[in-house]
Amino acid sequence: MQSSSRPLFPAVESPIELVGQTPLIRLRRIAADLPESVRLYAKAEWYNPGGSVKDRPALNMIQTGEKQGKLTPGKIILDATSGNTGIAYAWIGAALGYKVKLALPANASPERKKILTAYGVDLVLTDPALGSDGAIEKARALYAANPDLYFYPDQYSNPANWQAHYHGTGVEIWQQTEGQVTHFVTGLGTSGTCMGVGRRLRDYRPDIQIVAMQPDSPFHGLEGLKHMATALKPDIYDPSLPDLNLEVSTEAAQNMVKRLALEEGLLVGISAGANVVAALQVARQLSSGVVVTIFCDGADKYLSERFWTES
Numbered sequence: 001m002q003s004s005s006r007p008l009f010p011a012v013e014s015p016i017e018l019v020g021q022t023p024l025i026r027l028r029r030i031a032a033d034l035p036e037s038v039r040l041y042a043k044a045e046w047y048n049p050g051g052s053v054k055d056r057p058a059l060n061m062i063q064t065g066e067k068q069g070k071l072t073p074g075k076i077i078l079d080a081t082s083g084n085t086g087i088a089y090a091w092i093g094a095a096l097g098y099k100v101k102l103a104l105p106a107n108a109s110p111e112r113k114k115i116l117t118a119y120g121v122d123l124v125l126t127d128p129a130l131g132s133d134g135a136i137e138k139a140r141a142l143y144a145a146n147p148d149l150y151f152y153p154d155q156y157s158n159p160a161n162w163q164a165h166y167h168g169t170g171v172e173i174w175q176q177t178e179g180q181v182t183h184f185v186t187g188l189g190t191s192g193t194c195m196g197v198g199r200r201l202r203d204y205r206p207d208i209q210i211v212a213m214q215p216d217s218p219f220h221g222l223e224g225l226k227h228m229a230t231a232l233k234p235d236i237y238d239p240s241l242p243d244l245n246l247e248v249s250t251e252a253a254q255n256m257v258k259r260l261a262l263e264e265g266l267l268v269g270i271s272a273g274a275n276v277v278a279a280l281q282v283a284r285q286l287s288s289g290v291v292v293t294i295f296c297d298g299a300d301k302y303l304s305e306r307f308w309t310e311s
């Protein structure tokens, strides 16, 4: 008996071919209080081989670097990342035969460090008090000291980051909603997802509503996201693109992560929970519409966090 009526994925020559084309999942139970004419969907980015939305920009930055002659055999891929982009560089580097060196705050979770080490990454641990900005400064200094040794994609200022979402994620959302998407809601980290998907959906539909979500405090627990007022602003971030900015607390995001597991059967990461909090807030204002958000990653890297057992 076939387990699903979906067409079967053809065999691939490399995991590289499996980046993108992730499922779009309707959230019915979480959105049960909404009218039937308001639909809420989330794009399950843990279906990428590295388990997160960041496989898309990492692959595009690497392939663009190769095309531009900036990444050649023997060079080391260097960047600053507290997590998912690093995991993406790590497996893509291994699959393509490049060494990878990453600066990350020393307090990054043990799961993450183990994953990166398993892929053979050289980790440079930076002062946790300086957060992700400390890691960025370290990567910049390493690159400046030896530019010929490294390929430094610099995800915060590399247009290939948002362009991965412009050519991939945004097109997929349009096709998967059959052009019915009215609102796109997502959190800001490098802002690549928001900028790329936002620009693509606006091309398709100029009245699309783009909603950018941020943590409500600089001292948040929403890994992968930035409190823009206090962080180093990414060069690729254009604050004029979103129609609306919302803030979400760490506690609200954690509660939503628990609800998504219990009510939808979806075990997602914390920024994914925060995205759903913001997307529901948007959806509750509507009498009709199709609201799409992103499940940036799954919960596996966050299982040691305390909130799971706190009520």
Ligand code: PMP
Pocket: 052, 054, 083, 084, 085, 187, 188, 189, 190, 191, 192, 193, 194, 223, 224, 225, 269, 271, 272, 296, 297
């Ligand atoms: N959530 C998670 C878990 C992430 O790793 C990232 C990437 N930093 C984001 C959200 C934000 O995505 P972007 O960098 O495209 O703004």
